[in-house]
Amino acid sequence: MDTLPDRRQVGLMIDYLFGKGVSRALPRGVYKLFRSRRSGRVKQINLDGKLFAVVKPNGAIALSIFGAQTLSRSPRFKDNCVQVSDDVTQFVRGGRSVFCKFVTWSGKKIYPKSEVAVVDGRWKILGVGMAVLNGAHMKQFKSGTAVKVRSGIAA
Helix, strand or coil: CCCHHHHHHHHHHHHHHCCCHHHHHHCCCCEEEEEEECCCCCCCCCCCCEEEEEEEECCCCEEHHHHHHHHCCCCEEEEEEECCHHHHHHHHCCCCEHHHHECCCEEECCCCCCCCECCCCCCCCCEEEEEECCHHHHCCCCCCEEEEEECCCCC
């Protein structure tokens, strides 16, 4: 069985998880997929020698900061972002979690345990992490964690 070219396979995975058309933001470059020796499953995606994303065993993609910045060029990726107030940008850059009371806007494609990018008021990437709540509920709650940040810009 022949496999798809690496760029095409990455594009399909990105469109499936983050929304149709988001893969158009992927630049031309050298994509390297690292696979498991046992199962052949994709474990890691590199773009031009930089870590783009890690593929979890359940099929979800954990973006790196570089991967989120690359995909943020797509207007459709905005539906996977959480915007926070400027009061907490330094904390998110340091890798701290985002609390609901600091969320100013959240995308409509955010579900619990989905991959999100945390942005500031000017839509600059501050960090990446996993959503704890649905995007519609993040602004409604006044307490509790909205996003568990995996890594921030400064981390």
